[in-house]
Amino acid sequence: MIAIPVEHCLLLSVMLFCLGLLGVLVRRNIIFVLMSMEIMLNAIGLAFVSGGARWGQADGQVMFLLVITLAAAEVAIGLALVLQLYQRYRTLDIETISKMKG
Amino acid sequence: MSLELFLFYLASAVAVFATLRTITCLNAAHALLYLISSLLSIAVIFYLIGAPFAATLEVIVYAGAIMVLFVFVIMMLNMGKQTVEQERSWLNPVIWIGPGIICTVLLAELVTLLVQKERLLETVIVTPKEVGISLFGPYLLAVELASMLLLAGLVGAYHLGRPLTQKQPGSIK
Secondary structure: OOEEEHHHHHHHHHHHHHHHHHHHHHOOEHHHHHHHHHHHHHHHHHHHHHHHHHHOOOHHHHHHHHHHHHHHHHHHHHHHHHHHHHHHHOOOEHHHHHHOOO | OOHHHHHHHHHHHHHHHHHHHHHHOOOHHHHHHHHHHHHHHHHHHHHHOOOHHHHHHHHHHHHHHHHHHHHHHHHHHOOOHHHHHHHHHHOOHHHHHHHHHHHHHHHHHHHHHHOOOOOEEEOOOOOHHHHHHHHOOOOHHHHHHHHHHHHHHHHHHHHHOOOOOOOOOOOOO
16 A cells, blocks of 8 residues: 655645746746646646545546646637737737737 | 655656746747656656546646647747747846745745645545546536537637738737
């Protein structure tokens, strides 16, 4: 029987989440912002799976599946928006779209 | 220390290091490769904590499909050497201070909450069969909603990804 402390799984998940948050806050290139959001979603998935593994239930992996679905939809829309941004302004700087009229 | 525990800590270290490199890397393609190695080490962790189905999905869907989308976009935008210089000018060390403080405070809070008590995770392998039964039993509505979300994502990406016409605002002639 393997015994991995569940806290350490959660600690890893928290560290990855904070790194992803740091990436979202710091980077100006929109592709890196999207990558950092992927890191955050993946950290959340890790927390779900380790929680499910703690109790030996399948629910954690079901939630992980839903998180993956969300990430796929998010990244498809996000990258389409990146292409639109690049076609319109010829840059990937998110500062350029801070002056949108809306 | 058992082999599994050693592998767990090694994969965790690789994941954290690769993620750190991802958010600090200047070249988008290199950052993507670091991100993929981070995702693969998390797949190893999933396998170690008894979730082989999640590990498989992580490799196939995350490191396979989603990252391929990033590769396509990076190739389409054709970011060369001048974008590395641009990134270097955007990322001066001063701007790391504020977000770094925020994230460190958040991390410290969560870590102090987590290290109160240590419970061992007795690894029970949750087979794909159990996941499937759970997925198409009590979670059937969630699966339907996920499929509708994917459909909405497909339609939205198709709508947004079309080429620009001349009359739209902001287009550069």
